[in-house]
Amino acid sequence: MESSEQCVSASGIPIKDIYTPEDVKDIDYDRELGMPGEPPFTRGPYSTMYRGRAWTIRRLSGFNTPEDTNKLYREEYALGQTGFSVAPDITTTVGMDCDDPRIAAEVGHAGVPLSSLQDMDTAFDGLPIDKVSTYLADRFGGVLTAMYFAMAEKRGIDLKEVRGTTANDMLAWCCLNLQNQLPPPASLRYAVDLIEWCCEVAPKWYPVSHDSYNARDNGVTAIQELGMLFATAIQYIEEGKRRGRVPLDRFVRRVSFNTAVHNDFFEEIAKLRAARRIWYKIIKERYGIEDPKCQLWRVHVQSSGSTHTFQEPLNNVIRIAYQVLAGALGGAQSIHANGYDEAICLPTDQSMLLSIRTGQIVQSETNVTNTIDPLGGSYYIESLTNELERQTWDYIQKIEDMGGMAKAIESGWIHRELREAIIEHENKLASGETEIIGVNKFRLDEVPYEVPLFRPNPQQSVDIQIKKLKKLKKERDNAKVQAALKRLEEVTLSGENVMPAVFEAVKAYATMGEITEVQTRINGVWRFPMGI
Amino acid sequence: MDKDKRKIRILVAKPGTDSHYKGAELLCRILRDAGMEVIYTGRYQTSEMIVNTAIAEDVDVVALSSLAWSQEKYYTEVANMLKERDSDILVVGGGIIQESAKPTLLKAGVTGLYGPGTPHDVITNHITERVKKERWHED
Numbered sequence: 001m002e003s004s005e006q007c008v009s010a011s012g013i014p015i016k017d018i019y020t021p022e023d024v025k026d027i028d029y030d031r032e033l034g035m036p037g038e039p040p041f042t043r044g045p046y047s048t049m050y051r052g053r054a055w056t057i058r059r060l061s062g063f064n065t066p067e068d069t070n071k072l073y074r075e076e077y078a079l080g081q082t083g084f085s086v087a088p089d090i091t092t093t094v095g096m097d098c099d100d101p102r103i104a105a106e107v108g109h110a111g112v113p114l115s116s117l118q119d120m121d122t123a124f125d126g127l128p129i130d131k132v133s134t135y136l137a138d139r140f141g142g143v144l145t146a147m148y149f150a151m152a153e154k155r156g157i158d159l160k161e162v163r164g165t166t167a168n169d170m171l172a173w174c175c176l177n178l179q180n181q182l183p184p185p186a187s188l189r190y191a192v193d194l195i196e197w198c199c200e201v202a203p204k205w206y207p208v209s210h211d212s213y214n215a216r217d218n219g220v221t222a223i224q225e226l227g228m229l230f231a232t233a234i235q236y237i238e239e240g241k242r243r244g245r246v247p248l249d250r251f252v253r254r255v256s257f258n259t260a261v262h263n264d265f266f267e268e269i270a271k272l273r274a275a276r277r278i279w280y281k282i283i284k285e286r287y288g289i290e291d292p293k294c295q296l297w298r299v300h301v302q303s304s305g306s307t308h309t310f311q312e313p314l315n316n317v318i319r320i321a322y323q324v325l326a327g328a329l330g331g332a333q334s335i336h337a338n339g340y341d342e343a344i345c346l347p348t349d350q351s352m353l354l355s356i357r358t359g360q361i362v363q364s365e366t367n368v369t370n371t372i373d374p375l376g377g378s379y380y381i382e383s384l385t386n387e388l389e390r391q392t393w394d395y396i397q398k399i400e401d402m403g404g405m406a407k408a409i410e411s412g413w414i415h416r417e418l419r420e421a422i423i424e425h426e427n428k429l430a431s432g433e434t435e436i437i438g439v440n441k442f443r444l445d446e447v448p449y450e451v452p453l454f455r456p457n458p459q460q461s462v463d464i465q466i467k468k469l470k471k472l473k474k475e476r477d478n479a480k481v482q483a484a485l486k487r488l489e490e491v492t493l494s495g496e497n498v499m500p501a502v503f504e505a506v507k508a509y510a511t512m513g514e515i516t517e518v519q520t521r522i523n524g525v526w527r528f529p530m531g532i
Numbered sequence: 533m534d535k536d537k538r539k540i541r542i543l544v545a546k547p548g549t550d551s552h553y554k555g556a557e558l559l560c561r562i563l564r565d566a567g568m569e570v571i572y573t574g575r576y577q578t579s580e581m582i583v584n585t586a587i588a589e590d591v592d593v594v595a596l597s598s599l600a601w602s603q604e605k606y607y608t609e610v611a612n613m614l615k616e617r618d619s620d621i622l623v624v625g626g627g628i629i630q631e632s633a634k635p636t637l638l639k640a641g642v643t644g645l646y647g648p649g650t651p652h653d654v655i656t657n658h659i660t661e662r663v664k665k666e667r668w669h670e671d
Binding site for chain 1: 548549550551553554557558561575576578600601602628630647648649652
């Protein structure tokens, strides 16, 4: 039956030309698949899935200034987007203020600058944050989350009712080698501080979304992606367990995940299904937590930016639609369709609209939401799900054998994995083993068409933001700011949870840069390994 | 030095806070594999840092990489600062560069301006030709 040509999935799993009942004969339905909403959740985390609630259509967005971003969020809401997703600019992402001499050219370039509570107020002005949920790509010790909560509190919203997610996978971000990065142990500490604090003050908030998107965009496989993702999640739980400040079942109940959806259509669907079963086993078998709410693997997926090409950008419309469909067939809770112009610029109005419409078309016109886990039971999908699970466990074990994810990062091993993936991908592109239409296959000599480009005006954003920041620093109660920062320093040194102090500092209008200065001064900035 | 064995010394640098490093680090490999001596600054460099390193390392070429649209500022700044310091080190650039920025960059002497997917030999040939002509004054 095997064809002579060897086929492998994107993760290198050998693929047969046909799958039969023989390939799934060992599957025990109840034990390994079960009903959606029931252990091991392979078929979906909820019993009704998209019949009960369609996936959230959410775009990661933000640009120029908080004012412009507010306008953008209002437009997105009017278009029927059901959640906001805050992309901070690079300045904010690396924990700096817009007047930092190291960054002046890129304020508001690839996200919204949020230097203080004032900026957060502006960005969400007039938006119904009591009705929708918000995702914060908060990278630096929960500062943006504290700003968001302070903004909600000012508007009279009970924090117990606030819904949303903080990215907060600071350990995973140690692999991104961004500027001003805290060392892995400090990153883990602040991330877990935020989880503990949210368990207390905002029980409906997801205080961490373990994030493998960036690792995947580096070129690693679906297996490495899941392996790193779960090894990181385990590291967090171990830290929570070690501290023992919050009961473990409460700690894991609000953990969520964020992965890529890549090109290998069936493998990506199988990946999401395998991930649910793996998480269930981690929680139930490794930690002995019986509460089903803790065993649910809930995921936001995003189309893989690294698959979107600079050449013939309209081709990306097709790639993104397939990736969104894979997310839907895999049972994701929230899906972000990238702009087709991702490889060129920030999205234009046109590509932003198309991105929201992509999800809506799949939801409303294709009928794929009619039944749950429509590919469940496919000989091929079930075999692939099993194989992905098996190889992911091996990869998790490899990291565990090194002493866990923090150690694997500190030793440089993860960086080497990521670097090797980049080189391998490039080599496969050069050799033609990996084919990308319009890039190394059917490449055109002439650029066939132009697409509209988004043109940011970074200098304008810098000027506006610096002016606002100066005014703020003059008008706020600076004695209060200093006291709050002093308190932050004390708790940072004492090992207490820093979040109450961060919250107070934010409410006193201490800036992002002032707060992270305390954190980097005490913890140092990480000299990450090159991995070459 | 034996002319045939003379190696091009090149500084690969990433100005600004753009964090996209894949292109720059791949470029390091490509240039190394083409027989050049490659020095990599890593990310988050100011123009001044890049110029100081280039002069201290006595390189033939600085290759700038950025995917953020701030090339116009940084690339021209690096080229101009080198000129101000009487250096004849060449400057080439790549990344996702707006068409509208290219005339300014070329005028400042920043050439290449290659985007994603450029065949490796196009890049290495361009650098080699410029170095031979403008630095080594070969025919």
